[in-house]
Amino acid sequence: MHTFRCVCHSKLFFGSTNCVACQRTVAMCPACRQVSAMEVQDEGTWKCLRNGCGQVQKPCQNRVDHAVCNRGVLVEEENQTLCTTCRLNQVIPDLNVAGNLEKWRRLEAAKRRVLYVVEAIGLPIGMPDQDELLPLKFEFKADGAQPVSTGHANGLIVLNIKEADSVHREQTRVEFGEPQRTLVGHFRHELGHYYWDLLVKPYQLEAFRELFGNEENPTYADAQKAYYANGPKANWQQQYVSGYASMHPWEDFAESFATYLDMVAIVTTADHFEEEKQRFEAHDFDELFEAYREIGIMANEFNREIGLLDLVPEVFTEPVIEKLRFMHTLAEEGPTSEA
Secondary structure (H helix, E strand, O other): OOOEEOOOOOEEOOOOOEOOOOOOEEEEOOOOOOEEEEEEOOOOOEEEOOOOOOOEEEEOHHHHHHOOOOEEEEOOOOOOOOOOOHHHEEEOOOOOOOOHHHHHHHHHHHHHHHHHHHHHOOOOOEOOOOOOOOEOEEEEEOOOOOOOOOEEEOOEEEEEHHHHOHHHHHHHHHHOOOOOOOHHHHHHHHHHHHHHHHHHOOOOHHHHHHHHOOOOOOOHHHHHHHHHHHOOOOOHHHOOOOOHHHOOHHHHHHHHHHHHHHHHHHHHHHHHHHHOOOOHHHOOHHHHHHHHHHHHHHHHHHHHHOOOOOOOOOOOOHHHHHHHHHHHHHHHHHHHOOO
């Protein structure tokens, strides 16, 4: 992610809601896709003060009611009170339960960050009120009489809100031997399943099977049972980006997709701080990958100096690189490709 500039020239950040220097109201403008200072109008609307924009908008209702969003809603959308990101929610946590509001804030912050990058690279997002694309939906739930499993099915991503508890998440990370386990990572992985349904199954199935294997043999249920009984495949590092990816072609795709989004986010962030701009469109895959590998080496050494986990824990063998290249092709070609 990159930083932004207020009209007072102070830095703004992706989650900013006000400028700490001049105290102006700040929001993510849906027109220019920049975090920008806003001029508050008499009727309660905002005007984006970024040069060349000037879009009039209103605050997302989730910002007004719960302070969990910093995006605007175009005034032309008269019947909408939620921003395009918050509209994807089907279920939110019970806010009468102590601690759930803060967990929801963390979930929304991670979701907005991931979706911003997804939109930046040109991947389509199906909205709930249209039929052209598979609608993307989210449910954030807590365990009740039955435990809630994080996962994806037919466009619906369910996240157990205890993943927003850093203590629980770290305990689970250690239990499952994962090099990383973050809210951002969960969203990127589950979106991989969504984009398999949206872009791969109808358009790129044969190309997918050449790289990842046949998703029908073994069945997902059989593969899952074998994985939890026996663990990852032997020498999985030679073919897969993670041990979990070795379970089944669907999980291989989702893990590879998440890694690809990691790569894009980190390289474009580095580009921005070097040149004050993002330039995803300037990268072909090989440039993008080489930049990620070099940044990863440096960042890993920084982290090791203060005892943190590696930023880039993956080992990039040739099969893994080709799977990431497949993700880049999906991002370039979108939903119009033919298998």
